[in-house]
Every structure is written in structure tokens, then in C-alpha cells.
Amino acid sequence: MATSDGLGRRVLAYLESARNLVGCGAGAVGLGLHFAGLGGAWWPGVVAGLYGAGALLTPGRDGDPAGRGTCATTTPAPAPPTTPPAEPTAPPARPKPAQPEPAAPKPAADPELDALADFLGSVPLPAAAGVAELVAALRAAEPGPAVRLIVRHRLPVAVDGYLRARTWGPWAGADAPDPERELRAAVAVLAAELG
Incomplete structure (x- = not known):
């Protein structure tokens, strides 16, 4: 049986x-x-x-954790179909949409210039001095030693001189130079150096 x-x-x-x-x-x-x-x-x-x-x-054989051996009944695999399946018809190729041209890469942000611009925005500076225009020109300029020198040293020194002169203005006397005119002249020199 x-x-x-x-x-x-x-x-x-x-x-x-x-x-x-x-x-x-x-x-x-x-x-x-x-x-x-x-x-x-x-x-x-x-x-x-x-x-x-x-x-x-004792562990069983691989794939047989209970150790029962290989006498388990197996179901025969189904026979492959005699006729090949019909290939699906591919939809007509659609034209690819035009890829937009990549935008020109933006210059890398200068953290020192960003910090200086934040500081200058918080200080009461005269608009006629042209400091905001100089900062915009520095952002647009190619990075290099001249820009780095203006950002790190020359513009901060000019603004510091203006702020000190404003602080000590009441004790400076009548013949002291005008701080706003001095700042405007310094900014004009720096802007001319940027070209």
C-alpha cells in the first residue's frame, strides 16, 4: 500500500x-x-x-531542521507551456521632453562676507556712504586676494573708524573731519579697487 x-x-x-x-x-x-x-x-x-x-x-540536514531526512513527498513541477506567451506590443515611443539647460553655478558663499554683511546690517550706517553697494559688488566679484583683503581688513577698519568718530564726535572739536564723508571716501576707494 x-x-x-x-x-x-x-x-x-x-x-x-x-x-x-x-x-x-x-x-x-x-x-x-x-x-x-x-x-x-x-x-x-x-x-x-x-x-x-x-x-x-544534533542538527538536521540543510533545509531539514527537524532531521526527518529527504523522504518528504514532493509535488512535481508543472510542465512548461507548449505555446510561448504572446509578446505585449510596446506603446509608441514618446518624444523625450526637452531638458532645461543647467543654470550657471552660483559662486560659493563666503561665510566671512556673510558675517560682515550681517554685522553691517545691524549697524547704523549712512546710506549715502555706499556700504550696501560695496557689499553687493563684493558678492558679485570673483574670489581672490583683493576681495579677501577688503572683507577681512579694509572694510571693517573703515566702518570701525566711522563708528569711533561718531562716538567721540562731541569731544573732537569743530575742525575734526566729518565721519560720514571719510567713510564715503574709503568705500569709494575700495569700490574702485574692485573695478
Whole structure:
């Protein structure tokens, strides 16, 4: 009968499995302990326990974690179709939309110029001095040593001179130069150097 054939194959597969062989080896160690006089009256339990421990702790075959062997019934794979499937018709190719041309790369932001512009925006400077226009020209200019010198030193010194002159104006006297005119002249020189 088919049922007994399947059961017989399973029993035979288990008898040949690594789990059964390791369990039998552990059981043989238990028998050896009994013959050495160490098992006492409990030797059948010792043999059975060692067999069970060996069988349970041994991993099964790859893809068969329970160690049942390879006698599981498999379903045959379906036969490939005799006629090839119809190829789907491709839709007509659409013209690709025109890619916009990449914009010209913006010059990298200068953190020192940004910090100086923030500071100058917070200081009361006369609009006629042209400081805002000079900052805009510095942003548009090519980076280089001249721009770096103006940003790091010359413009801050000119603004500092204006602010000091305004602070000390009441004690400077009547013949002191006008701070706004001095700042305007310094900014004009810097703007001329930028070209």
C-alpha cells in the first residue's frame, strides 16, 4: 500500500539520519557506563536519556531542521507551456521632453562676507556712504586676494573708524573731519579697487 510505503521510507530515512546515528552512539556510551558499573539499577534510563540527548541536540540536514531526512513527498513541477506567451506590443515611443539647460553655478558663499554683511546690517550706517553697494559688488566679484583683503581688513577698519568718530564726535572739536564723508571716501576707494 502507498501508506505503508511512505511510512517505511520515513522509518528508513530516520534510521539513516545523523540524529539517529549520534543518538545510538550516545546510547552506546550509556551501555559502556553500565558495564563499567556506573549506571546501577537506572542504566536503562541512562541509556535512553543519552540516546534522546544525542538525537535532539544534533542538527538536521540543510533545509531539514527537524532531521526527518529527504523522504518528504514532493509535488512535481508543472510542465512548461507548449505555446510561448504572446509578446505585449510596446506603446509608441514618446518624444523625450526637452531638458532645461543647467543654470550657471552660483559662486560659493563666503561665510566671512556673510558675517560682515550681517554685522553691517545691524549697524547704523549712512546710506549715502555706499556700504550696501560695496557689499553687493563684493558678492558679485570673483574670489581672490583683493576681495579677501577688503572683507577681512579694509572694510571693517573703515566702518570701525566711522563708528569711533561718531562716538567721540562731541569731544573732537569743530575742525575734526566729518565721519560720514571719510567713510564715503574709503568705500569709494575700495569700490574702485574692485573695478
